Amino acid sequence: MTKTTLVAFDLDDTLAPSKSPMDPRMARLLGELLEVVEVCIISGGQFSQFKMQAIDNLPDSSSSHLERLHLLPTCGTQYYRFEGGLWKQIYAENLTEDEKSRALTVVETRARELGFWETETWGPILEDRGSQITFSALGQAAPVHAKQAWDPTGEKKNTLREAVQADLPDLEVRSGGSTSVDITRRGIDKAYGMKKLAELTGIPLDDMLFIGDRLDENGNDYPVKALGVRTHAVENWTDTAAYVEKLIHKFRASSAS
Numbered sequence: 068m069t070k071t072t073l074v075a076f077d078l079d080d081t082l083a084p085s086k087s088p089m090d091p092r093m094a095r096l097l098g099e100l101l102e103v104v105e106v107c108i109i110s111g112g113q114f115s116q117f118k119m120q121a122i123d124n125l126p127d128s129s130s131s132h133l134e135r136l137h138l139l140p141t142c143g144t145q146y147y148r149f150e151g152g153l154w155k156q157i158y159a160e161n162l163t164e165d166e167k168s169r170a171l172t173v174v175e176t177r178a179r180e181l182g183f184w185e186t187e188t189w190g191p192i193l194e195d196r197g198s199q200i201t202f203s204a205l206g207q208a209a210p211v212h213a214k215q216a217w218d219p220t221g222e223k224k225n226t227l228r229e230a231v232q233a234d235l236p237d238l239e240v241r242s243g244g245s246t247s248v249d250i251t252r253r254g255i256d257k258a259y260g261m262k263k264l265a266e267l268t269g270i271p272l273d274d275m276l277f278i279g280d281r282l283d284e285n286g287n288d289y290p291v292k293a294l295g296v297r298t299h300a301v302e303n304w305t306d307t308a309a310y311v312e313k314l315i316h317k318f319r320a321s322s323a324s
């Protein structure tokens with residue numbers, strides 16, 4: 068068996084259902100995995116999302132192993148570790164003020180021109196996430212059914228993405244969730260985050276294993292596979308739970324021998 072010193076997970080639809088808390092079974096298994104190996108969670112989402120979906124649901128028994136957990140929100144442009152009983156941001160690579168203000172202006176202008184600037188929303192449409200500017204057509208807290216109804220084919224989102232990208236050639240504009248468009252520096256994806264993690268921890272990429280639900284060529288986990296990291300594809304968190312159960316077994320067996 069190849070040496071694995073770190074197991075990395077995607078968050079949405081890998082550890083937990085999209086935007087939802089982790090199931091207690093998955094939480095218990097993640098806690099057990101932390102007893103035997105370093106663990107990383109990497110996602111395009113914010114730290115608050117990591118907290119709500121994963122960290123806050125970990126069993127109390129895992130608290131003595133949280134030093135082994137590496138958190139990479141917004142694809143690794145931010146890095147959090149548990150130190151002295153608290154989650155600390157170790158670094159954040161934020162957009163410059165100029166990049167932020169151009170991104171905010173362009174996305175609002177284009178959305179208004181295209182008739183996509185809604186007046187009835189659930190929270191603010193634009194969000195400054197430090198390393199990312201996010202446009203959410205109906206606001207950050209819009210219910211799933213409203214989001215699905217707004218742009219069932221994804222056409223509005225893609226039209227806006229293209230228009231904004233044309234105006235911001237030095238930045239990267241991607242379609243995020245069902246009604247959102249994200250603006251970041253160029254070349255920020257999960258491969259970027261994993262490389263960053265290798266640099267920060269000194270753990271070589273060859274010693275890492277990545278688990279994700281979108282390792283297909285169009286998926287947001289694919290860049291990690293393309294980077295050459297060992298990967299395991301899952302469909303959902305129950306798949307992940309079954310696989311992690313086996314992993315824990317293997318780690319325990321190899322440390323006992």
Ligand SMILES: [Mg+2]
Nearest residue numbers: 077079080280
């Ligand atoms: Mg996912």
